[in-house]
Amino acid sequence: xxxxxxxEDLVKVYRNGTRAVDGISFSVDEKEIFGFLGPNGAxxxxxxxxxxxxxxxxxxxxxxxxxxxxxxxxxxxxxxxYASQETAVDDRLTGWxxxxxxxxxxxxxSKEIAQRSxxxxxxxxxxxxxxxxxxxxxxxxxxxxxxxxxxxxxxxxLFLDExxxxxxxxxxTMIWSYIxxxxxxxxxxxxxxxxxxxxADALCDxxxxxxxxxxxxxxxxxxxxxxxxxxxxxxxxxxxNDGAIPALIExxxxxxxxxxxxxxxxxxxxxxxxxxxxxxxxxxxxxGEQHAVATESIRLRRPSLDDVYLKFTGxxxxxxxxSREKIGKNRRTQRRLNR
Amino acid sequence: MTIFSDIWYVAKRELIKFTRxxxxxxxxxxxxxxxLGLMGNMMKGMTNAPGIxxxxxxxNYLAFMTPGIIVMTVLFAGAFGGISIVWDRRIGYLxxxxxxxxxxxxxxxxxxxxxxxxVGTQVVVVMIIATILGVHIVTGLPGCVVILLIAMVxxxxxxxxxxxxxxxxxxxxxxxxxxxxxTLPLMFASSALFPLKVxxxxxxxxxKFNPVTYAVxxxxxxxxxGWNWAKMAPSLGIVVGLAIVFLLIAQFTxxxxxxx
Ligand SMILES: Nc1ncnc2c1ncn2[C@@H]1O[C@H](COP(=O)(O)OP(=O)(O)O)[C@@H](O)[C@H]1O
Ligand SMILES: [Mg+2]
Numbered sequence: 001x002x003x004x005x006x007x008e009d010l011v012k013v014y015r016n017g018t019r020a021v022d023g024i025s026f027s028v029d030e031k032e033i034f035g036f037l038g039p040n041g042a043x044x045x046x047x048x049x050x051x052x053x054x055x056x057x058x059x060x061x062x063x064x065x066x067x068x069x070x071x072x073x074x075x076x077x078x079x080x081x082y083a084s085q086e087t088a089v090d091d092r093l094t095g096w097x098x099x100x101x102x103x104x105x106x107x108x109x110s111k112e113i114a115q116r117s118x119x120x121x122x123x124x125x126x127x128x129x130x131x132x133x134x135x136x137x138x139x140x141x142x143x144x145x146x147x148x149x150x151x152x153x154x155x156x157x158l159f160l161d162e163x164x165x166x167x168x169x170x171x172x173t174m175i176w177s178y179i180x181x182x183x184x185x186x187x188x189x190x191x192x193x194x195x196x197x198x199x200a201d202a203l204c205d206x207x208x209x210x211x212x213x214x215x216x217x218x219x220x221x222x223x224x225x226x227x228x229x230x231x232x233x234x235x236x237x238x239x240x241n242d243g244a245i246p247a248l249i250e251x252x253x254x255x256x257x258x259x260x261x262x263x264x265x266x267x268x269x270x271x272x273x274x275x276x277x278x279x280x281x282x283x284x285x286x287x288g289e290q291h292a293v294a295t296e297s298i299r300l301r302r303p304s305l306d307d308v309y310l311k312f313t314g315x316x317x318x319x320x321x322x323s324r325e326k327i328g329k330n331r332r333t334q335r336r337l338n339r
Numbered sequence: 340m341t342i343f344s345d346i347w348y349v350a351k352r353e354l355i356k357f358t359r360x361x362x363x364x365x366x367x368x369x370x371x372x373x374x375l376g377l378m379g380n381m382m383k384g385m386t387n388a389p390g391i392x393x394x395x396x397x398x399n400y401l402a403f404m405t406p407g408i409i410v411m412t413v414l415f416a417g418a419f420g421g422i423s424i425v426w427d428r429r430i431g432y433l434x435x436x437x438x439x440x441x442x443x444x445x446x447x448x449x450x451x452x453x454x455x456x457x458v459g460t461q462v463v464v465v466m467i468i469a470t471i472l473g474v475h476i477v478t479g480l481p482g483c484v485v486i487l488l489i490a491m492v493x494x495x496x497x498x499x500x501x502x503x504x505x506x507x508x509x510x511x512x513x514x515x516x517x518x519x520x521x522t523l524p525l526m527f528a529s530s531a532l533f534p535l536k537v538x539x540x541x542x543x544x545x546x547k548f549n550p551v552t553y554a555v556x557x558x559x560x561x562x563x564x565g566w567n568w569a570k571m572a573p574s575l576g577i578v579v580g581l582a583i584v585f586l587l588i589a590q591f592t593x594x595x596x597x598x599x
Pocket of ligand 2: 041044045046085161162
């Protein structure tokens with residue numbers, strides 16, 4: 001059986017010379033939820049846009065359910081649904097107008113459009129509000145209807161580009177439950193990009209970590225986390241003597257079961273243990289005392305995708321405040337235009 | 340042919356919003372009223388002087404002005420016809436359209452069609468107001484229909500221009516500035532408000548290269564004199580020709596601007 005998505009050596013260089021995607025290969029199985037995890041500018045949107053036929057790949061082979069994307073763009077468009085990171089809902093139309101127009105863009109007969117619109121709006125709990133202008137919808141509702149729009153033609157593969165960008169934590173969790181529902185009810189293949197670690201962890205069967213246009217790691221979230229090691233100990237030291245802490249770090253590296261020791265941020269050190277992190281804690285504190293270093297705080301936790309991300313990109317992930325601002329700005333402009 | 344339905348649904352979206360924007364519609368109504376009322380009154384004294392009436396070709400300055408106001412309406416509404424593209428690009432709607440299997444060309448054509456229909460309703464309003472104010476269009480209802488058609492075809496020149504510019508623009512402010520820069524001179528350097536005969540020589544010369552002049556000319560012929568096809572043909576040819584040219588330019592620039 002053919003894969004839902006097959007990508008081989010995809011490269012995309014924009015006209016201005018930006019090498020947004022730099023030779024990536026992966027494949028997605030039917031009915032899989034596959035995540036692309038990476039910071040802003042990693043090349044996530046670019047990859048999605050080549051897959052839905054919005055931009056042309058510079059080189060590489062792209063197949064969707066065995067069909068070549070460049071050779072049969074029309075066929076591809078009918079099989080894919082796409083919700084962009086911008087939440088492209090027309091605020092000055094009602095929910096119902098938005099979705100029925102979408103149905104017409106996909107050349108569905110009017111009767112079918114009415115039926116399906118009702119169906120998808122009900123799935124996303126917007127049916128009751130269908131006659132209101134989208135202008136009056138909350139951010140979460142806008143995102144929900146945006147995803148609903150992408151489903152009107154019953155695509156086999158759904159592409160969601162940062163579906164929870166700029167939403168608050170509760171709304172984000174709610175969107176996840178809807179996405180999960182889609183998989184359960186339709187058995188749909190879903191390709192999702194995100195820069196929220198918890199999102200990839202909660203939703204995806206497999207995750208690719210992408211940075212600088214390259215895939216840095218690809219596997220099931222659990223496997224990726226295992227690669228990190230058994231336990232992570234974060235600890236804050238304080239010492240009056242400058243040389244004391246480096247000496248202590250060296251000593252800690254000499255303990256058994258230690259995989260890696262390094263500074264994380266703000267004077268906090270991250271110690272990765274192969275196993276039995278709990279038994280290491282007293283030893284670390286004791287070593288500290290021997291080196292005249294006080295242990296201010298110490299914490300043990302299981303590795304998260306955050307740690308995986310840090311390992312493969314060398315960066316911490318943070319929520320993007322800038323993007324939220326951009327959404328706000330867009331909505332403000334839109335409101336201004338209504339008058 | 341799905342392209343026709345594609346064009347229609349792209350246009351329909353704009354038309355729904357057009358009918359919903361009540362304030363804008365009211366402004367569209369009031370604007371020609373002000374122009375006709377104000378200009379009509381201002382010029383009354385002037386047209387009472389014997390020589391002027393002869394120059395205008397009518398004793399009724401309002402009748403002379405009506406085609407001018409119609410063209411002006413088309414000029415402004417048409418020049419903003421592409422602005423929705425800037426917006427659509429901004430909110431990502433353009434991508435949404437392009438991710439759908441609609442014919443690529445239908446986006447630009449759909450926008451132009453919607454502008455054309457919006458302009459059409461505005462022109463009908465102007466003609467009704469003019470009639471109420473006592474303007475008699477000598478060719479009657481058939482003449483009105485032809486005037487409407489000319490206005491709609493003329494709108495393609497402007498919306499085509501507007502779309503071509505908008506396709507490459509990132510902000511609306513730039514487009515608005517550009518539209519103002521272009522429309523006002525087009526308006527005044529034409530025979531829309533004053534006959535070429537009363538213009539300074541250089542301005543009249545400029546007006547001869549202004550498409551607005553050629554849109555006004557047949558409309559004025561139909562309003563003031565009657566069915567003189569032979570006299571109208573060159574102007575009509577120019578308007579239709581330019582409309583086709585701008586239709587193609589818009590299509591071409593739009594395709595280019597949206598291909599990456
Ligand atoms: N249309 C474009 N033209 C030129 N460069 C672009 C364009 N779109 C994105 N880029 C650049 O390509 C890189 C990857 O962008 P993108 O795929 O949007 O990343 P992500 O979605 O992961 O944030 C960035 O450096 C971005 O600035
Ligand atoms: Mg992106």
